[in-house]
Structure formats: structure tokens, C-alpha cells
Amino acid sequence: MELVPKSQIYARIKKFQKWLTSKDLDGAFVLQNVDLYYLSGTLQRAILFVPCEGQPLLMVIKSFQRARNESAIQAIFEIQGRGGILPILAGHGHGMLKRVGFELDVLPTAQYLWFQKKFPRIDFVDISPGIRKLRTIKTPYEVNQIQRATAILDKGYQEIQQLIREGMTELEIDGLLYCLARKEGHMGIMRMRGWNQEMTHAHVLSGESGAVVSSGETTAGGPGNTPAMPQGAGFGRVKKNEPIYIDYGVGVNGYFSDQTRTLVMGDLEDDLARAYECSKKILETLEAEVQPGIPCARLYERAHSIARKNGFEENFMGYGQGKVKFVGHGIGLEIDELPVMAPGFKAPIQEGMVFALEPKFVFPGKGIVGIEDDYRVTSKGIERLTLTDQALIRIS
Amino acid sequence: MELVPKSQIYARIKKFQKWLTSKDLDGAFVLQNVDLYYLSGTLQRAILFVPCEGQPLLMVIKSFQRARNESAIQAIFEIQGRGGILPILAGHGHGMLKRVGFELDVLPTAQYLWFQKKFPRIDFVDISPGIRKLRTIKTPYEVNQIQRATAILDKGYQEIQQLIREGMTELEIDGLLYCLARKEGHMGIMRMRGWNQEMTHAHVLSGESGAVVSSGETTAGGPGNTPAMPQGAGFGRVKKNEPIYIDYGVGVNGYFSDQTRTLVMGDLEDDLARAYECSKKILETLEAEVQPGIPCARLYERAHSIARKNGFEENFMGYGQGKVKFVGHGIGLEIDELPVMAPGFKAPIQEGMVFALEPKFVFPGKGIVGIEDDYRVTSKGIERLTLTDQALIRIS
Missing domain, CATH: 3.90.230.10 (Creatinase/methionine aminopeptidase superfamily)
Structure with missing residues (x-):
């Protein structure tokens, strides 16, 4: 199995963080298959949080083992369901997010509403234009x-x-x-x-x-x-x-x-x-x-x-x-x-x-x-x- | 090309309307490929509005001709983009919708936000459980x-x-x-x-x-x-x-x-x-x-x-x-x-x-x-x- 080289992932994350910063975003949640693969090297069921600076957190529902084998991201956590992201975010200093990016062009409404409920104080910003431009x-x-x-x-x-x-x-x-x-x-x-x-x-x-x-x-x-x-x-x-x-x-x-x-x-x-x-x-x-x-x-x-x-x-x-x-x-x-x-x-x-x-x-x-x-x-x-x-x- | 028989479509619409009524909904927008095919017989790019009673409206972006050939729905309209649904709804007595169903489990957030902006007074209700149950x-x-x-x-x-x-x-x-x-x-x-x-x-x-x-x-x-x-x-x-x-x-x-x-x-x-x-x-x-x-x-x-x-x-x-x-x-x-x-x-x-x-x-x-x-x-x-x-x- 050919993995995405570490250097590719690091360079992509760095560019993406630069874009997040330029948009005054605290970070972004990446959930869509392809975006997830692009920024982490794995397409296992997972949620990737990319802060505007510092290390990205890859929180994996299934399969944790495969994600760990495939991804160059260093901070990988196993979660049982999406609720598992809350303590991990809080534990890494991301408990008070304000402006956060989501793939609003593809994210299903039910998931959007879930995030809205769990993070009642954040502004939701569409990151799709940024991520798509980066990928060009x-x-x-x-x-x-x-x-x-x-x-x-x-x-x-x-x-x-x-x-x-x-x-x-x-x-x-x-x-x-x-x-x-x-x-x-x-x-x-x-x-x-x-x-x-x-x-x-x-x-x-x-x-x-x-x-x-x-x-x-x-x-x-x-x-x-x-x-x-x-x-x-x-x-x-x-x-x-x-x-x-x-x-x-x-x-x-x-x-x-x-x-x-x-x-x-x-x-x-x-x-x-x-x-x-x-x-x-x-x-x-x-x-x-x-x-x-x-x-x-x-x-x-x-x-x-x-x-x-x-x-x-x-x-x-x-x-x-x-x-x-x-x-x-x-x-x-x-x-x-x-x-x-x-x-x-x-x-x-x-x-x-x-x-x-x-x-x-x-x-x-x-x-x-x-x-x-x-x-x-x-x-x-x-x-x-x-x-x-x-x-x-x-x-x- | 084998079309979905008219009798199938009519029976499905009737059951779906009964379900809408039981949930006190004025109607529902159906946008997802499969649900659209189930309730209209076509999978062309279109928006189907099913009122809780009366005739459903199939509003087609592309291809209008194919949708007309394929669908048993009688009220079919050609629209240039989704904005085209507004005058058609108003013209058929659906200008004052209050409680309306959407496929919130699959509808992308950006589309949800568009509907929210265009229909600022409606309650959004998830119809996925109903439509999925109907289909069992x-x-x-x-x-x-x-x-x-x-x-x-x-x-x-x-x-x-x-x-x-x-x-x-x-x-x-x-x-x-x-x-x-x-x-x-x-x-x-x-x-x-x-x-x-x-x-x-x-x-x-x-x-x-x-x-x-x-x-x-x-x-x-x-x-x-x-x-x-x-x-x-x-x-x-x-x-x-x-x-x-x-x-x-x-x-x-x-x-x-x-x-x-x-x-x-x-x-x-x-x-x-x-x-x-x-x-x-x-x-x-x-x-x-x-x-x-x-x-x-x-x-x-x-x-x-x-x-x-x-x-x-x-x-x-x-x-x-x-x-x-x-x-x-x-x-x-x-x-x-x-x-x-x-x-x-x-x-x-x-x-x-x-x-x-x-x-x-x-x-x-x-x-x-x-x-x-x-x-x-x-x-x-x-x-x-x-x-x-x-x-x-x-x-x-």
C-alpha cells in the first residue's frame, strides 16, 4: 500500500493553516472523505481538527489502527463517536473556539446542526473555497x-x-x-x-x-x-x-x-x-x-x-x-x-x-x-x- | 428505457402525503437523487415539492425534456436555477409555508442555509425518517x-x-x-x-x-x-x-x-x-x-x-x-x-x-x-x- 508522503501532508497543513489565519479563523473541522485524505493521508472514518497554528488533531472513529498506519498526522486519537471530539479539543486548548471553518458545501445539515448545538458560540465559516483553491x-x-x-x-x-x-x-x-x-x-x-x-x-x-x-x-x-x-x-x-x-x-x-x-x-x-x-x-x-x-x-x-x-x-x-x-x-x-x-x-x-x-x-x-x-x-x-x-x- | 409505472408514483405520493399530514407538515422539498426518483420517477436535476395535499410540483433544472418523458408527475416546470422555485410555489398557493420537510440527513448545509434565507419564517423538519420508513x-x-x-x-x-x-x-x-x-x-x-x-x-x-x-x-x-x-x-x-x-x-x-x-x-x-x-x-x-x-x-x-x-x-x-x-x-x-x-x-x-x-x-x-x-x-x-x-x- 502506498502512503501519502509525510512531507506532502506537512506542506498541505502548513498552507492550509496560512489560509485559515488569513481568514481570521481559529481552526477548521475537516470531515469530507477527500478533504480528509488530502490533509491527513487517511480516508478512515475520522474528524480532523486543524487549528490555525500548532498541531492538527486526527480523531478516528474507525479504523483507528489503519488511520495510524496511514496518516502522517502525529496526534491521533480513537473516539467512539463524534461526541468524543469535545474532551480532546478541550484538552488541547481548543475549548473556546470562536470562528471555525467547515465544509459547508458538502456537510449534511444534520451534522451542521449537531456542531451548532455542541458549539453554540462559534461562527461557522465555509472553508470549501479555500481548500479547493489550495488543491488546484x-x-x-x-x-x-x-x-x-x-x-x-x-x-x-x-x-x-x-x-x-x-x-x-x-x-x-x-x-x-x-x-x-x-x-x-x-x-x-x-x-x-x-x-x-x-x-x-x-x-x-x-x-x-x-x-x-x-x-x-x-x-x-x-x-x-x-x-x-x-x-x-x-x-x-x-x-x-x-x-x-x-x-x-x-x-x-x-x-x-x-x-x-x-x-x-x-x-x-x-x-x-x-x-x-x-x-x-x-x-x-x-x-x-x-x-x-x-x-x-x-x-x-x-x-x-x-x-x-x-x-x-x-x-x-x-x-x-x-x-x-x-x-x-x-x-x-x-x-x-x-x-x-x-x-x-x-x-x-x-x-x-x-x-x-x-x-x-x-x-x-x-x-x-x-x-x-x-x-x-x-x-x-x-x-x-x-x-x-x-x-x-x-x-x- | 423502462419507466417507473404511474400507479407506483401515485401510490407513493399518497402515502407520503399521509405521513406529512400526520406530522403536521405543510409539505416537503425533495432534492436527494434517490428520494426524487422514488417519488417522481426521474433522477434529472430537479426539486420536487410535495404539499400535504394536492398535486406535487416537479421543478426541473436539467434536463426538462427527459424529466417530462420519465416522470408520472403532471405538474412539471422548467427552471433556470433553484431560485426559480419561488414564483412557482407562490403561483400554486404555497407562498406562505410554515412547517416544511427537508432531507436534513443528506442535504448539504449550504443548500439548507439558502432555503433558510429564502423562507425565513418556516420551520425545518427532517423528513428522512418518514421517507426511509415508507420505502421499507x-x-x-x-x-x-x-x-x-x-x-x-x-x-x-x-x-x-x-x-x-x-x-x-x-x-x-x-x-x-x-x-x-x-x-x-x-x-x-x-x-x-x-x-x-x-x-x-x-x-x-x-x-x-x-x-x-x-x-x-x-x-x-x-x-x-x-x-x-x-x-x-x-x-x-x-x-x-x-x-x-x-x-x-x-x-x-x-x-x-x-x-x-x-x-x-x-x-x-x-x-x-x-x-x-x-x-x-x-x-x-x-x-x-x-x-x-x-x-x-x-x-x-x-x-x-x-x-x-x-x-x-x-x-x-x-x-x-x-x-x-x-x-x-x-x-x-x-x-x-x-x-x-x-x-x-x-x-x-x-x-x-x-x-x-x-x-x-x-x-x-x-x-x-x-x-x-x-x-x-x-x-x-x-x-x-x-x-x-x-x-x-x-x-x-
Whole structure:
């Protein structure tokens, strides 16, 4: 089992404490799985209290032993339930907290009300913006985890090309992709931060399935095979000369890579083929032009402008009511990390950010074509993490 | 695409309104994916308002068209964001709400605070206990969905026996199980209600992996292959004469079946073999004895007593600090539904309930053995939904 290095945890805690101090907070409670893993290295059932200075306290409900083995945090305590945090906090000089941070974007109301009752005098402040911003800048260790996930995806795309046959259902291909990834070490689930945001590990959409509008903030989504999970692979079958769209995710040590490739058995219709080339052109242009310091929104504008010049404005990132206004998103421990390459996001691209860029084109009744690749921002520009070639994948 | 029948939705709404009235509530907002699907038949991004009487209002952010195709609710409105609910509520005579229900166990705090700001005069009441209790009693339509999921699991167990080889990793087997299930129509994800409760579709644990204590309220859990997803299959390899424990889940139209089988290549050590027989005996006894009206806790007591008489008390449902105190749980749209067969659950078993019973035994350093089967309560007793034989599965 590979643990998060001590130096990573210490550096993250230090930055987080600096942020807490800048917001005049006495400290923060960290309860959400992913934030907990990020700041402690363990995802056992626990509550982490990070004071604005001094040592963080990791209070573990289950499993104490595993948390102790996994976490670099030194002050680890076993508690029977969340009530157990009160004497520990008091015993460490945190009995009189005033302004305290919580992950209000995800913390369930019942837990919020519990804390409100137990700490009647504290001000509750949302730490999610801070913690999410902190996570946008990845260390070389983190980039390496994402690259390992990327390598599994690359292998998966190589292998799936050999397995797809005419008439195969999207569901079969989806199953095979999971099988290939899991064998190589995929951690088994994907994670999004947003509430009610669920996802399967891949969206395999053949032909017209790719043009079905879905509930998420995604270009595609697909019908799924039931209204109870209305996205991803369904009963659609692979046909000749139709796009087979595969948006595929894998996680290694918590870090996700997220890629899309378009495959075809035979030839794409002319407009779809040209739109696919436009996706490539958009990525090539952004790869050449993007530098640290330019606003995130600029990437969307640039991509949109290339789509428009090539005559695909109405298909770009969805069609009609299914259109979404972004062309990329941060990736890391969650698939919906910051930044977002969308209008209004004026914050600049910074060295150390890792994100997916995904110019895609939807054609009603015909499907979706496009490419998604992962990039990291270096001091000079952006560097593609994906190894797979960006050409349309032709299946014989 | 199979839709939830209109009659199901109407009956559910009617029962829910009766419950709202009994709690003196003016109505309830339903936002969580699963509750929304249960009461409307769609899982598109939407807010459902159910008044204590009169027609429910389904207000859809995305996709309006899909929600209209899927839902039996008649009053469906398109809104651009959650603020759009205000004029619709006012326009339907719900402008002066006083006591209103919310899913406080899962609703994120930020959303709670938004509602609090928009409706400064209402009392917030938690509807989760009511909605969860309502869901415990399954209609024949619902039982049928679970049976379909069960049939996929049965087929998966049949097929995986032919594929397991010595030296294969848990991860490979996990991938194959997903592949088999997905091909047959598994909806692709599993769902738990509890916050931070994540799960892979199966726990494949070979030998000592099965004895690793995990963070969840489960007998087993396993190491996983990273602290970032500390459960389920890991890098462990199948060895001769060791238990291969497979806890396997599948969903059809939202409804889950949850089964466990123990496999072995060669022979189990004597104590493990005897414990496995004890699992069988517990299920046989409960199958013969359980009738509607007896308290849920009684099933745990009976199972525990058989384990004790057979000399396996200390291994029953975990060992040492990993012990959990239950032997069964409701299944349906979530894998952690009510009731729970655990000490303290005095509520009686009722006709129409569907639950999993899972007597299991953990041996430190050696692994876990046991069986999990799904049952429905009839007017006379409990009926097994699982078709697979309960015998230990021997792989040649």
C-alpha cells in the first residue's frame, strides 16, 4: 500500500493553516472523505481538527489502527463517536473556539446542526473555497499519481480497440473498460464533489446516444440504461460509420485522469469528421498558446472562436438546450476540481495546475465527437500528460 | 428505457402525503437523487415539492425534456436555477409555508442555509425518517426489480467460477464481475445514503484480506489497493485452500441486490469450513423461523446464539475491534435501507420488507467466510430471492 508522503501532508497543513489565519479563523473541522485524505493521508472514518497554528488533531472513529498506519498526522486519537471530539479539543486548548471553518458545501445539515448545538458560540465559516483553491496547485508527487492514472487509460484505449466488434452494446464496452482499468490498479470509483453528482467510470456512447442531453454539466451524458442512472452506457449497439465516444476515467491513489477518445468502425460522416479535426486543432492551438498568467476564461474564448471559424459554433460543447459553457476543468482528487475554463473565470492559469481540456461537438441524432486530454501547467506553458495519440481511432 | 409505472408514483405520493399530514407538515422539498426518483420517477436535476395535499410540483433544472418523458408527475416546470422555485410555489398557493420537510440527513448545509434565507419564517423538519420508513415496504413491482438484479448476480457467480485461476489478483476478479454484470444490464453504480459512504460494486477478498478491519459498518471491507479507497479488492492473489470472499452488488432500475458467496480452490481449513456451515445453518434457521411481527433485533439474537453454540461467537460478524452488531439490512434503492437486524431494533418485520441477511465469520490472518442472501417478507414468513445454492463454491 502506498502512503501519502509525510512531507506532502506537512506542506498541505502548513498552507492550509496560512489560509485559515488569513481568514481570521481559529481552526477548521475537516470531515469530507477527500478533504480528509488530502490533509491527513487517511480516508478512515475520522474528524480532523486543524487549528490555525500548532498541531492538527486526527480523531478516528474507525479504523483507528489503519488511520495510524496511514496518516502522517502525529496526534491521533480513537473516539467512539463524534461526541468524543469535545474532551480532546478541550484538552488541547481548543475549548473556546470562536470562528471555525467547515465544509459547508458538502456537510449534511444534520451534522451542521449537531456542531451548532455542541458549539453554540462559534461562527461557522465555509472553508470549501479555500481548500479547493489550495488543491488546484499540484506537487510533482500529485502530478505523478495523475500520470499513472493516465498511463492506465492509455493502455485501456489501446486494448479496447482490439475488442470492439460491430453490434456490441455500449454496456459491454463499458464493462470491458472497467475490467482493463481495474486489473491495472484503478481504485474502483470516481469522485465528484458536488452533491447528487454521480458518475460511472466511463461514458461509452455510440451514434445518437452521444447527442442525448443529460442532467449533468457535461457536453454529453448519454441515456444510460435506466432513468435511475440516466447517464453513460446503455443498450445502444456499435454500428459502422458512427462515432463511438469514450469518456474514460481512472484513479490511482485518489488522483484521477479523465480522457476522451472518438473511435469509428469505417468512416465518420463528413461533418463529424471535420468537427473531430476541429477538436484536434483547438487542442493544438491551446497547447501552443496557453501560458501561466492568462485568465482561465481565455481558453474557453479561444476554443469557442476556433469552433466558430470552422463553422461548428452551434455544435460546440453541446447543441441547443444541451449546450454547456466550458471547455476544461481541474482534475485531482475529484473530477470536478478547480479551475474551470469557462466565461467569467478570470483567475489566471498557474504553474502546477492540472486540468482536462475537452473540445467536443454534438450533432443531434448523430452523436458526439471530440477529444479530452489532461495537461499540467509548467513555468512556460502546458504539457500534455496523455500519451495516446490524438488522431481519430479507426477500428478495423 | 423502462419507466417507473404511474400507479407506483401515485401510490407513493399518497402515502407520503399521509405521513406529512400526520406530522403536521405543510409539505416537503425533495432534492436527494434517490428520494426524487422514488417519488417522481426521474433522477434529472430537479426539486420536487410535495404539499400535504394536492398535486406535487416537479421543478426541473436539467434536463426538462427527459424529466417530462420519465416522470408520472403532471405538474412539471422548467427552471433556470433553484431560485426559480419561488414564483412557482407562490403561483400554486404555497407562498406562505410554515412547517416544511427537508432531507436534513443528506442535504448539504449550504443548500439548507439558502432555503433558510429564502423562507425565513418556516420551520425545518427532517423528513428522512418518514421517507426511509415508507420505502421499507416494497410493492411487487419493486420486488421484481430486485429479483432481476438478483438474477444477474446469480449468473455472475456462475460465470466467475469458470474464470478464477490460482494467482489471479482480487482486482482482476473484481473487474470481471463488473464486466459480467454490466453486460447483463447492471446500472453501473451502487448507492448508500450515509454521507461519505462510498462503495465499489463488489468486495473480492482472498485469504487474509478478508480479515482486514475497514472504516464502514461492515463485517469485512478489505484493504483496497490504496488508502484513498480503503476497501474492496486489492493486490492480494488467489491461493489454494484459502477462502475467496465475494460480496457482490447489482442494480436494476435503481434497485439493488446484494449477495455474498464464499469460494475455495481446494479445501478450507477445518475451522473456516465449520464456520461456513454455521452461516448456512443460521440462514436455514432464520428461513424456517422468521415471521412477520417478530422484532428485527430477534434475528440478530437468534443468529448470534447459533454462532455461540457452535463455538464461533468471537468470529461472528467480525473479530475484535472489527466486530459489527448486525446480521442484516434492508435493501432497495439504497444498499443501507431500513430495517437493520441489530440489537435495539424493536420494530417488527413486516410483510413487503426486503432485506439481506449475512451471517459471516472472520478469522484474523486467515480471512472471512459466509453467505449473504436477499429475502422478502410474505404474509407467512421470509422467502429467499437468491437462486444460487448456498453451498460453498468449489473451484476446480
